[in-house]
Amino acid sequence: DQQVKQNSPSLSVQEGRISILNCDYTNSMFDYFLWYKKYPAEGPTFLISISSIKDKNEDGRFTVFLNKSAKHLSLHIVPSQPGDSAVYFCAASPEIIFGKGTRLHILP
């Protein structure tokens, strides 16, 4: 039973548009959420996080939104750039459980 779900295995977005990556979770005890970005043949790198006491965290082009009542979070990237093409993993703490990832492809 997956506690952290990323239901879209892949997503294609036009360069310059907004990319929205979604993540759902089932465990209401999760108190911290993180997004990682992974390029091929590299380890994941931390992107942005959000505490459960907040509903939004912004860092440059990246914004994470948390809807606790829906147990849903999303990562917004705007404007999308070619270098954003990667696999994005959602993760939840305290148990550090990762979703299966969403492959984002930015179209020129």
Next chain:
Amino acid sequence: GAGVSQSPSNKVTEKGKDVELRCDPISGHTALYWYRQSLGQGLEFLIYFQGNSAPDKSGLPSDRFSAERTGGSVSTLTIQRTQQEDSAVYLCASSPQTSGYEQYFGPGTRLTVT
């Protein structure tokens, strides 16, 4: 500063052989994690070390898998009698804090069992 390093970067082994994968975490990081990523799958948690506490081994898939962390630093993941389903990328991560903080990942070891 130096990040998390893993060795070897690639390992091809025959079914039934034992393998050892090494992880050098970032100096001073008290938490160390092992994950594996199989083809088309997400990150599967294997084991977690935090300081001198007993490791959380809840993710190890079978008793063929074991891990050690010597001196609170370097860690070795050992897989005995490898099977083809063990083929995956094995990722190590370290963190300066307990859960709730970001992890720093190594580049991974790609293990292929033939």
